[in-house]
Amino acid sequence: MREFQLVIQNRTGLHARPAKVLVKATKKFESDIRIFHGDKQANAKSMISVLTLGVECGGEVRFEVVGADEDAAAQALRSLIEQGLDEELPSTSVPVSASSPKSEVVLPVIQDQNVGKQLTGVPAAPGIAIGPVFQWQRNQIIVDETFTDVVTERASLDKAFQAAKEQLVALHNKLVTQSAASEAAIFEVHLEVLEDPELLERVYEGIESQHSAAHAWQVAIDDRANILAALSDSLLAARAADLRDVGDRVLRLLLGDKDGDSNVLPAYPVIVVASNLTPSDTAALDSDKVLGFCTAAGGPTAHSAIIARARGLPAVVSAGEAVLRLKNETLVILDGDAGTLIIDPDAEVLKAAQIAQSQYRACWDAAQKLSSEPAITQDGHRVEVVANIGGVDDAQQAYARGAEGVGLLRTEFLFLDRDTPPTEEEQFEVYRDIALALKGQPVIIRTLDIGGDKPLPYVAVPEEMNPFLGERGIRLCLARPHLLRQQLRAILRASEHGKLRIMFPMVSDISEVRQARAMVEELQSQLGAGSVEIGIMVEVPSAALLSDIFAPEVDFFSIGTNDLTQYTLAIDRTHATLANKLDGLHPAVLRLIARTVESAHQAGKWVGVCGELGSDPQAIPVLVGLGVDELSVSTPAIPMVKAQVRELQLESLRVLVSEVLACSTASEVRDKVKTMR
Ligand code: PEP
Ligand code: MG
Numbered sequence: 001m002r003e004f005q006l007v008i009q010n011r012t013g014l015h016a017r018p019a020k021v022l023v024k025a026t027k028k029f030e031s032d033i034r035i036f037h038g039d040k041q042a043n044a045k046s047m048i049s050v051l052t053l054g055v056e057c058g059g060e061v062r063f064e065v066v067g068a069d070e071d072a073a074a075q076a077l078r079s080l081i082e083q084g085l086d087e088e089l090p091s092t093s094v095p096v097s098a099s100s101p102k103s104e105v106v107l108p109v110i111q112d113q114n115v116g117k118q119l120t121g122v123p124a125a126p127g128i129a130i131g132p133v134f135q136w137q138r139n140q141i142i143v144d145e146t147f148t149d150v151v152t153e154r155a156s157l158d159k160a161f162q163a164a165k166e167q168l169v170a171l172h173n174k175l176v177t178q179s180a181a182s183e184a185a186i187f188e189v190h191l192e193v194l195e196d197p198e199l200l201e202r203v204y205e206g207i208e209s210q211h212s213a214a215h216a217w218q219v220a221i222d223d224r225a226n227i228l229a230a231l232s233d234s235l236l237a238a239r240a241a242d243l244r245d246v247g248d249r250v251l252r253l254l255l256g257d258k259d260g261d262s263n264v265l266p267a268y269p270v271i272v273v274a275s276n277l278t279p280s281d282t283a284a285l286d287s288d289k290v291l292g293f294c295t296a297a298g299g300p301t302a303h304s305a306i307i308a309r310a311r312g313l314p315a316v317v318s319a320g321e322a323v324l325r326l327k328n329e330t331l332v333i334l335d336g337d338a339g340t341l342i343i344d345p346d347a348e349v350l351k352a353a354q355i356a357q358s359q360y361r362a363c364w365d366a367a368q369k370l371s372s373e374p375a376i377t378q379d380g381h382r383v384e385v386v387a388n389i390g391g392v393d394d395a396q397q398a399y400a401r402g403a404e405g406v407g408l409l410r411t412e413f414l415f416l417d418r419d420t421p422p423t424e425e426e427q428f429e430v431y432r433d434i435a436l437a438l439k440g441q442p443v444i445i446r447t448l449d450i451g452g453d454k455p456l457p458y459v460a461v462p463e464e465m466n467p468f469l470g471e472r473g474i475r476l477c478l479a480r481p482h483l484l485r486q487q488l489r490a491i492l493r494a495s496e497h498g499k500l501r502i503m504f505p506m507v508s509d510i511s512e513v514r515q516a517r518a519m520v521e522e523l524q525s526q527l528g529a530g531s532v533e534i535g536i537m538v539e540v541p542s543a544a545l546l547s548d549i550f551a552p553e554v555d556f557f558s559i560g561t562n563d564l565t566q567y568t569l570a571i572d573r574t575h576a577t578l579a580n581k582l583d584g585l586h587p588a589v590l591r592l593i594a595r596t597v598e599s600a601h602q603a604g605k606w607v608g609v610c611g612e613l614g615s616d617p618q619a620i621p622v623l624v625g626l627g628v629d630e631l632s633v634s635t636p637a638i639p640m641v642k643a644q645v646r647e648l649q650l651e652s653l654r655v656l657v658s659e660v661l662a663c664s665t666a667s668e669v670r671d672k673v674k675t676m677r
Contacts, residue, residue, distance in 0.1 A: 002065040002074035006081055007058060009089045014055035021085040025077060031067025033077070044077075057321050121294065121319030122580045123339035125308035126617060126640070127364075128357040129292030130350070132329040134270035136277070136293075141251050143214045150207055157203065157213040160253040161194050167249065168194075171283045175307065176393060185390070185413070186279045190246040199224065214254040221247030245278040265289045271334050273323050282307040292334045294341050296321050298579075309615075310636045312364070316341060318579050337617055367643035371402030375645035377624070383645045384630040385638055386442075388610055392430060395437035398635045402642065405441040407558060407632020408503070408610040409434060411448055411487070420458055421483060427490035435498025442499045444558065444608075444632075445491050446537065447484060447516075449473045449505035459483070468572065473506025473537075478515055488520055492529040501533040503558060508540040513553055537610070539563035544592035551603035557596055558632065561611025565589050583666035584613035590622065590660055590669065597627040608632050618673045620644050622660055625653030 008014055014022070026033045026044040033044040037055050044063070055061055065074045147153065168187045175184035193199065199220055206216025221243055228240035265272075265286065272285065272293040282304040285293070292314035298304060308315040314336030323341065326332070333342040333353040342349060376382045386407035387398035398406065414422045414430060422430075435443055450456055451472025459480065464470035477484040491502055504516050517534055524531070538544050539560030547557065561584040566573040568589050571582045593609070600607045608630035613619045615633035617640075623631065624645060633641050656676050660669045 002070045003063065004074060004078055005060065005062045006078065007060050008055050008081070010057060010085060010087050014059070014061075022077070022080065025080050026073070029065075029067070029069045029073035029076075031065050031070045031073045033066075033073060034064045036062040036064070058325075117343050119319050119322055119341045119343065121316040121323075121339050121341070123335075123337055123616075124298075124305035124317040125292075125311075125313055125315035125336045126360075127292065127312065127314030127336045128353060128360055129271055129314045129334040129336070130353055130357060131269055131271045131291045131332070133273050133326045133332055134266060135324065135326070135328055136272045136274035136281070141248060141255065143212075143218050143251065144255060145212050145215045147210050147212050153207045153211075153213040153216075154204070156254060157207070157217065160213070160250050163253050164246070164250050165191060165194060168246075171280065175283055175310065186242065187283075189242055190249075190280070193243060193246045194250070214251055217250055217254065218247070241278065245280050249280065271332055273326060275321075275324060277304045279304055279307060282311075282313075285311075285313065287311065287313070292316075292336065294319050294323055294332075294334055296323050306634070309634065312636065363643060364640065367639035370646075371639035371642065373402075373642070374404070375642035377645060377648045377650045379650050381624075381650040383624055383628070384608075385642045385645070386444075386608070386630060386632045387635050387638065388632050389434070389635070392433045392437060394635065395434040395443075398638070399438055399441070401635050401638050403438075403441070403635065403638055405499075406434070406438060406443040407608050407630055409443060409445045411446060412450055415448060415450060415456055421456075421486070424486045424490045424493075427487060428493050431491055431494035431500065432497045435494055435500055438498060440499060442501055444501045444503045444535065446503045446505050447474070447487055447491075448477055451476050451506075468566065474504045474512050474516060475506065475508075478512060481519065484516070485519060485523065488523050489527065492520070492523055492527055492532065495529060495532050501535060501556070503535045503537060503556075505537045505560070506540060506563070507536040507538075507550075508542045510546070510549055510553065513550065517553070537563075538592075538596050538607075539567070539611075541568050541592060544596045547596040547599035548602070551599045551605050554605065556606050556608065557600050558608040558610045558630075559593055559596060559628070561589065561593075561609060561613035564592060564611065565613075568592060583670075584611060584616070585619055585622065585660075585669045585673075586666040587661060587663045587669060590626070593623070593628070594626050594657075594661060601627060606630065615641055617644060618670055621648055621653055621656060621673060621676065622669070624648055624650065625657040 023045060035042045035044050037059060063074065063077060065077075067073070168190050172184045172187040172191075175187070202220040202223070203213070203216045206219060207213060211219075225240040225243040225247070228243065266289075269289055269291050271291050274281070274293065274295050276295050276297045277285075277293065282293075290313065293308065294316045295304070296319055298317040305315060305317055314334055316334055316336060316339050319339075319341060326343065331344055331350075333345050333350070334340075335342075335353075342353070345353065374382055375385050384404050384407075385402075386405040387394070387401075387403035388408040388410070389395050389398055389406050390410050390413045395406065395409075411427075414427060431445060434445075449472070450459065451461070451467060451470060459476070461471050461476065471479065477487075488502070491500055494500060502520060504513065507513055513536060520532070520534060523529070533555035535554050535556035535558060536543065536550065537560045538547065538550075538557045539562070541564070543550060544559075544564065551557070562573055565571075565582055565584040565586065569582065569586060571578045573582060575582070597607050606629040607627070609623055609628050610632035614623065614631040615637040620631070620641065621644075625648075631641055631645075656672065659672050663669045663672065
């Protein structure tokens with residue numbers, strides 16, 4: 001038998017990617033290879049087994065290799081791990097110790113070795129925060145299994161449910177008043193969990209079988225969450241997290257924690273550092289005590305990041321496990337625009353950050369005051385700034401916050417979480433109310449963008465290997481004309497009450513536009529409805545590349561940079577570990593945007609951007625310089641986007657545009673924008 005011991009130095013430990021490289025390598029040998037970590041052991045040829053070891057950066061592992069090729073296997077694996085398992089190792093890495101006893105293993109201590117150092121993550125919410133670190137840890141919940149009697153257990157469960165409902169309603173309302181009505185909907189899902197009859201039946205059965213309410217509740221939640229999480233569907237997996245989130249809230253209440261969480265923030269303001277934050281955590285963070293947050297995992301499109309943006313809380317996500325080793329009270333500068341965390345800055349860096357922070361705050365205040373004014377560049381070029389919304393509440397907030405219209409109404413919200421499709425009448429009423437809320441300003445209604453990744457119980461779609469490449473958006477609707485016809489009728493009828501425009505998602509071929517347009521025209525004549533502008537989302541590279549073919553046949557384009565980036569770079573937009581590579585400022589994406597704008601303008605049409613890139617401060621000068629006519633962003637971002645446009649000089653952006661289009665990487669593009677500022 002060969003035996004050796006070493007320290008895993010990869011930033012995120014033995015997580016999916018390095019674990020995969022390791023497992024692939026072990027399979028080349030016939031020897032039996034086992035990995036030991038703490039009190040756990042794993043078969044090194046099984047990916048799931050290796051992942052369940054939970055080895056983090058700095059974690060010590062021991063290998064046992066038994067078999068005919070054990071020498072070769074041990075040697076190959078050691079050198080593979082020392083070289084980083086196909087990943088670049090952090091510069092602060094610990095010397096590899098093949099056989100050192102535990103006491104000799106020196107873990108990297110960030111505070112001492114990294115004074116003034118910078119950790120880089122993904123920007124999630126703009127702004128600068130300066131303050132001491134507070135490590136936010138989810139305390140493990142120890143469930144009390146003592147059973148009293150059925151009546152008492154049922155009564156304590158009901159009491160915990162009641163308290164949980166009150167907390168959830170309060171969180172929901174807090175977000176609604178902070179202009180995050182769509183995000184508040186997550187708490188409606190949580191409330192629904194508390195009413196789920198099947199789940200309740202399971203819990204009551206548990207209590208009847210002489211288990212404590214806490215135990216019965218935990219088992220019921222775990223069962224379902226495990227089943228959901230095991231499905232490959234990313235949306236269902238996200239639901240598993242929601243289930244656990246609400247499950248923990250009730251458990252803590254059952255165990256006597258009235259706040260639903262055991263993290264007590266210090267009395268002074270802090271920068272929260274966490275492995276990840278649930279939407280509940282983020283919404284509940286007390287703005288008086290929390291200056292911003294930084295998470296080791298998570299992506300910029302996660303609910304928690306969106307909530308942070310809505311609350312004006314600077315945030316950085318996906319910064320890697322190293323942030324979790326920062327000591328409480330370490331002074332840091334969190335830059336939510338750059339996506340960085342500077343540790344123990346020296347006086348000069350601190351001073352510069354303080355100046356930048358007060359400038360940012362002054363800009364923010366001024367921007368709020370001017371939010372209903374148009375966004376016109378220094379040299380007189382107007383850019384429309386409109387809102388992305390998900391419902392009637394959002395529409396009212398958008399109007400109040402200075403939106404010049406709606407650039408994207410995601411109609412999915414009307415179709416999700418129900419067993420039958422909304423009727424034409426229901427849809428009509430919602431579209432009419434949104435049109436009225438916008439008081440004559442244009443509203444772009446995107447037809448149903450649903451597909452394999454967002455399943456609807458009443459729309460049968462065969463299981464797909466790659467749902468993002470499957471029956472989605474317009475493809476799905478054209479294959480179910482009844483669904484599309486009903487929606488179009490509702491939009492056309494509601495168009496009497498305002499300026500509605502129709503937009504088709506996921507268009508990849510001109511024949512789709514022709515079929516959809518023909519359907520609109522047929523319904524218009526049936527209903528005697530007035531004319532409505534028709535546009536398409538440009539979010540598939542084929543549509544951008546053939547934009548000159550599409551432009552004469554549509555009234556406008558709206559570039560969906562979330563999907564355009566995913567399809568151009570071939571990176572799943574929900575991928576956790578590739579999140580930091582999914583950058584819409586990649587020159588390949590920018591060239592497609594440039595081409596789309598050029599084709600539209602040549603045909604006398606206008607172009608908007610409705611993906612997240614439209615509110616990225618580094619992207620705004622590039623998009624305006626490329627000639628984008630409209631930026632459609634989340635409501636809370638409107639004032640700052642307008643303020644930034646007002647600072648620009650269109651003429652001087654021409655140089656920037658020619659330079660960024662010639663760049664080779666997204667980070668080169670970002671550097672160019674920074675030097676322009
Ligand atoms: C996009 O893809 O950029 C977009 C705005 O659409 P969604 O995020 O709803 O797919
Ligand atoms: Mg899209």
